[in-house]
Amino acid sequence: MISASDRIHSEFSPPRFTADHMVIRLGRYLRLAGYDVFWNRRLRTHELIALSNRDGRIFLTRNRRLSQEYPRPHHLLYVAPEHPVEQFRFVVRQLRLTTEYAFSRCVWCNLPLEAAPDPEQLRDRVPADVLDRKLPLQICPGCGRVYWKGSHVKNTVRRLGLLIPED
Numbered sequence: 001m002i003s004a005s006d007r008i009h010s011e012f013s014p015p016r017f018t019a020d021h022m023v024i025r026l027g028r029y030l031r032l033a034g035y036d037v038f039w040n041r042r043l044r045t046h047e048l049i050a051l052s053n054r055d056g057r058i059f060l061t062r063n064r065r066l067s068q069e070y071p072r073p074h075h076l077l078y079v080a081p082e083h084p085v086e087q088f089r090f091v092v093r094q095l096r097l098t099t100e101y102a103f104s105r106c107v108w109c110n111l112p113l114e115a116a117p118d119p120e121q122l123r124d125r126v127p128a129d130v131l132d133r134k135l136p137l138q139i140c141p142g143c144g145r146v147y148w149k150g151s152h153v154k155n156t157v158r159r160l161g162l163l164i165p166e167d
């Protein structure tokens with residue numbers, strides 16, 4: 001099933017990323033901002049680079065000597081800041097990323113979220129007050145997690161310096 005966000009994403013083909021083992025928290029934040037980010041703790045760095053090159057992804061790392069130690073990623077961004085929130089802001093600035101698709105992707109599965117078909121069927125997975133307030137619900141086609149724009153979203157948004165998403 002192709003969601004609306006899929007179509008928008010392919011139209012503008014936003015950059016996709018690979019996060020190495022040092023910048024996985026940054027990877028989570030980029031997923032929160034709607035970006036496709038691949039990581040896998042079980043793969044070794046040269047395997048991550050090979051996958052990144054195959055998929056045309058930008059390889060994110062804090063290893064300054066990466067390209068001396070491993071085959072060179074076709075697209076590489078060295079992430080200077082140490083703190084993950086600062087790293088996120090750095091990448092957004094460096095690549096002039098837009099954050100209008102924030103909260104359109106599952107942070108766990110990296111899949112675009114879909115509109116939840118029938119909120120009533122999610123009663124066991126969503127707090128009653130969220131249903132009562134009729135907040136729009138989105139669901140991950142991979143893990144089935146349900147997302148809504150509650151206070152936790154607003155806090156994350158503030159921390160990362162994103163715009164508050166519209167419903």
Ligand SMILES: [Zn+2]
Nearest residue numbers: 106109140143
């Ligand atoms: Zn998921």
